[in-house]
Amino acid sequence: MSFDERWKNLRVNFSTKEKLAPAKETALREIIHDLRGRATAFRASSNYEASIHAYMRLIPLEDQIYTPDSPEAATSFNNLGEALIKQGDMAAAEEGVSTALRVREDVRFGGLGLGSRYDASVSRENMAKIKEGTGILSEI
Secondary structure (H helix, E strand, O other): OOHHHHHHHHOOOOOOOOOOOHHHHHHHHHHHHHHHHHHHHHHHOOOHHHHHHHHHHHHHHHHHHOOOOOHHHHHHHHHHHHHHHHHOOHHHHHHHHHHHHHHHOOHHHOOOOOOOHHHHHHHHHHHHHHHHHHOOOOOO
16 A cells, blocks of 8 residues: 555544554554655755655654654654755744754753754754854854
8 A cells, every 4th residue: 555545544633632543553653654754865865845745744643643742753843944944944944943952952951851962962953054044143
């Protein structure tokens, strides 16, 4: 079954945080895995428009399995931000990277401290790129 067929058959209700049946959760995890791979491949091949589209589809799906404050979601938000930086959309990139930083940053600096220190440093570097791209370096 193709990715698109599985996507159509899933029929997840995004407006509620309902408990998923095991079969639906398994199918959703497979779709998330496939979509994450596509988004990463698009970003690696500099196809940022397709990468952004894939991350925009991925993030609501991840919300059904993880919380928005999870390291998994933070990775997707950060990667979305990276693709948006490459497209020059700094305002949208800042939203994604800020969300990732809130999860990844050490608790001493107001974050939740989830994920690795390396991942937090990647998000901080992306935020620096955003600030540099908008000419706002005094906030960092």
